[in-house]
Amino acid sequence: EAQVTQNPRYLITVTGKKLTVTCSQNMNHEYMSWYRQDPGLGLRQIYYSMNVEVTDKGDVPEGYKVSRKEKRNFPLILESPSPNQTSLYFCASGFLSAGNGYTFGSGTRLTVV
Amino acid sequence: GQNIDQPTEMTATEGAIVQINCTYQTSGFNGLFWYQQHAGEAPTFLSYNVLDGLEEKGRFSSFLSRSKGYSYLLLKELQMKDSASYLCAVRSHSGGYQKVTFGTGTKLQVIP
Secondary structure: OOOEEEEOOEEEEOOOOOEEEEEEEOOOOOEEEEEEEEOOOEEEEEEEEEEOOEEEEOOOOOOOEEOOOOOOEOOEEEOOOOHHHOEEEEEEEEOOOOOOOOEEOOOEEEEEO | OOEEEOOOEEEEEOOOOEEEEEEEEOOOEEEEEEEEEOOOOOOEEEEEEOOOEEEEEOOEEEEEEOOOOEEEEEEOOOOHHHOEEEEEEEEEEEOOEEEEEEOOOEEEEEEO
8 A cells, every 4th residue: 555654653752852753655756755733833844855865954944854865764853852843743755746746644743841 | 935825714515615715925836736634634635736727626626827826726516524624835946956835724614
């Protein structure tokens, strides 16, 4: 089944404790992206990647890191999480042509205390 | 930067037609998406417009005017399950890279 898999679905952590949210897709998509979704602010792009080893900042990259060492994986790293990073995170992937849109993962609800 | 505007909320009656508007300002426009998102779920792709005009997909249609920075999503024969948020998103070039920016979404409530 074609899908984008995010893990974990839910995570509660403490301020400053490094964490990684994984994202994997099995559709050979070139484009992958991370978003956070907050009430009243909508989906905001954190980082995106157009192919292996090609990444760029979105609109809200501060406090996040990403890597794209393999085409299928695009992990999101929070080196030192803070409470303002409490949010719902989505990973998405698609072909660069974008004609069929992007497929989203199920989301990761992160709480930083 | 990019600016995307869409109404916050709309209400429509089951069986009716509703039009959700989206206006945008961006440099390097490279396409506009519409997504549907039910509460607590991931967004799902509805349509993609890169050229001016109307694209029809069953009960859903999407229109784009690049010169006016304007799009709309048209939902016909509304069903209760269409109650959801509808997200407009713009793709743009930026120095050889591509960014996608979402509007804050329009929450549609379908009533009997």
